[in-house]
Amino acid sequence: MKKLESFLKQIQNAKILDVGTGNGNFIRIITALVDDYSEIIGIDLLDGVIEGCKESFEDSRINFFKMDALNMDFEEGTFDLVCLSNSLHHLEEVEDMIREMERVLKPGGALIFCEMMSNNLTKRQKSHLLIHHFAAEIDRERGSYHGDTFTNNEILEILNEKSILTIKDAWDLTYPKRDSNSEEEIEWLSETIDRVKEGIKDIERKKYYEKKADKIKKHINKYGFDSATQLMVVLK
Ligand SMILES: C[S@@+](CC[C@H](N)C(=O)[O-])C[C@H]1O[C@@H](n2cnc3c(N)ncnc32)[C@H](O)[C@@H]1O
Numbered sequence: 001m002k003k004l005e006s007f008l009k010q011i012q013n014a015k016i017l018d019v020g021t022g023n024g025n026f027i028r029i030i031t032a033l034v035d036d037y038s039e040i041i042g043i044d045l046l047d048g049v050i051e052g053c054k055e056s057f058e059d060s061r062i063n064f065f066k067m068d069a070l071n072m073d074f075e076e077g078t079f080d081l082v083c084l085s086n087s088l089h090h091l092e093e094v095e096d097m098i099r100e101m102e103r104v105l106k107p108g109g110a111l112i113f114c115e116m117m118s119n120n121l122t123k124r125q126k127s128h129l130l131i132h133h134f135a136a137e138i139d140r141e142r143g144s145y146h147g148d149t150f151t152n153n154e155i156l157e158i159l160n161e162k163s164i165l166t167i168k169d170a171w172d173l174t175y176p177k178r179d180s181n182s183e184e185e186i187e188w189l190s191e192t193i194d195r196v197k198e199g200i201k202d203i204e205r206k207k208y209y210e211k212k213a214d215k216i217k218k219h220i221n222k223y224g225f226d227s228a229t230q231l232m233v234v235l236k
Contacts, residue, residue, distance in 0.1 A: 003171050004232060005033040011110075014080040018042045019069045019087070019101060024053040026085035026114060027062060041079075043067040070096050074104045085114040086230075088158065089136075089147040095162045102164060111165060111235045114173065116228045119151040123219075124177070124226040130216045131189065132228075135196045138209065142199055152231045165235040173230040181224045189225055190217050 008014075008030060014037045018027050021042030030040065040062045044050055053064040067073060070093060082101045091097055101111055121129055132149060139146035150158070152172075160167060193216055197209045 001029075001033065001173065004029070004173060007112075007169070007234065008034045008081075009036070011080050012036055013038045015078065016040045016081045016083065017074070017079045017101075017104065018083045018085070019097070020044055020084060020090070021053065021064065022049055022086075024057060024064070026083055027053075027057070029114075030083075031059070031062070037061065039063070041065065043069060043072070045069075070100055072100055072104055076103055077106045077109075078104050080106055080109045081112060082109070083112045083114070086116055088113065088115050088155065089149050090145065092145045094158060098159075098162045099164075108236070110168075111163065113155070113159060113233045113235075114230050115155050115233075116149050117152050117155070117172075117231050118149040118228075119153075120172075121228055122177075122226065123223040125228045127189070127216070127220045127223060127225040128228040130219055131193060131196075134193065134209075134212060134216055138196055138199060141205070149228075155231050155233065159233055159235060163235050167233060168236045169232075169234040171232050173232050175227040177226050178224075185225065186220060189220055193217060 016030065016037055016039070018024070018040065021027060021044050024042050027040055027042055030037070038061065042053055042062070042064045044064075044066065045068060047066055050064045050066045057064070082105050084097070084101065088094060098111075105111060116132065118129055129149065136146040136148055156167065156170060193213045197206070197213055200206050200209050
């Protein structure tokens with residue numbers, strides 16, 4: 001977090017865009033580290049998440065809009081910083097999205113990507129990956145685009161290939177590691193796994209996912225859970 005903090009502190013009075021903001025998780029990370037921004041805008045395709053964000057953020061400098069990131073309403077060169085967090089593996093049109101992010105970026109501004117990594121994880125972090133890939137497989141089966149997460153090198157390769165900007169910095173962002181998890185946390189994870197598979201109605205497929213779910217729960221019970229490491233990448 002220190003590295004992200006010092007990166008953010010270099011840009012005074014920044015106007016920041018968070019693309020595919022979801023529940024505004026990445027905006028929460030930014031605002032926990034710095035307060036010297038002039039405006040932060042979060043956009044997403046989903047009405048529900050935008051309404052939720054509007055209710056839960058109280059800072060008048062932070063605003064949310066329902067908007068397609070492939071075709072944004074903003075003028076060229078509007079933002080000092082344009083962020084995309086944990087969304088690369090959800091996108092079919094990665095290149096189009098990056099082009100649009102570049103269009104709304106001020107000359108000299110930075111794109112910042114934060115993406116969960118699939119490699120170099122501890123056994124505890126592997127629990128996070130297993131749950132994530134389980135949910136992704138079910139999303140795909142139900143017709144949504146949701147790939148497995150990428151390795152750090154794959155993330156760098158995608159950005160190198162798809163962006164006209166240059167990778168200036170990249171580093172691992174890890175969350176504080178714990179020695180153990182509470183019973184409530186393990187129970188909550190188990191319920192999350194069960195909730196994710198509720199969407200599958202076909203009896204045979206249900207059995208397949210139940211087996212997978214049991215294996216994941218066993219892994220979590222044996223090793224515990226930590227959030228996976230994220231790769232932060234800055235392009236200019
Ligand atoms: C996995 S979530 C990530 C949410 C958040 N950035 C985070 O780090 O937790 C991906 C989000 O991208 C949004 N999204 C996908 N395609 C989009 C598009 N074309 N325009 C705007 N939002 C989009 C989805 O609706 C979803 O909320």
